[in-house]
Amino acid sequence: MTETQDLRRQMHKEHQELRILQEDLVTAFEAFCEDPLPHHGERFREALEHFSASLERHFDFEEAGGYMNFVVDRRPHHTAEVEKLRREHDLLRTGIERLREELSHDLVGSEDLMREFKKDFVELIRLFGRHEQAERELTMDVYWLEGGYAS
Numbered sequence: 568m569t570e571t572q573d574l575r576r577q578m579h580k581e582h583q584e585l586r587i588l589q590e591d592l593v594t595a596f597e598a599f600c601e602d603p604l605p606h607h608g609e610r611f612r613e614a615l616e617h618f619s620a621s622l623e624r625h626f627d628f629e630e631a632g633g634y635m636n637f638v639v640d641r642r643p644h645h646t647a648e649v650e651k652l653r654r655e656h657d658l659l660r661t662g663i664e665r666l667r668e669e670l671s672h673d674l675v676g677s678e679d680l681m682r683e684f685k686k687d688f689v690e691l692i693r694l695f696g697r698h699e700q701a702e703r704e705l706t707m708d709v710y711w712l713e714g715g716y717a718s
């Protein structure tokens with residue numbers, strides 16, 4: 568197996584794992600929205616930390632050793648797409664940080680804060696979904712249509 572196959576497989580595997588954690592996070596969010604009991608809040612917080620830790624490891628992999636540098640070096644016509652995806656990593660990091668901050672307040676005691684929290688969560692999930700889809704499409708272009716990352 569070549570280095571670029573390893574890279575693609577690792578990326579695919581991590582995306583699969585993240586999808587599972589994302590589903591878990593959405594499930595915890597739904598339970599908390601339906602019935603904002605303290606233990607549902609706690610369960611959501613745990614799911615968020617789990618998701619966030621895996622996402623951070625995954626971003627490190629993509630930014631440092633993963634596909635980004637390969638694509639920019641060897642398929643430079645995709646550079647703008649890669650840079651957009653890199654910026655989205657930072658937006659996702661900021662989105663998670665915002666949710667953490669919101670969770671430190673008494674959401675149940677304030678309709679406004681709760682509304683804001685829900686809006687930010689939906690935005691985060693939407694951005695994450697689009698981001699992963701864009702990465703998947705880039706990987707398919709580079710790997711399957713252009714013969715991989717190697718020149």
Ligand SMILES: [Fe+2]
Binds near residue numbers: 702
């Ligand atoms: Fe990714």
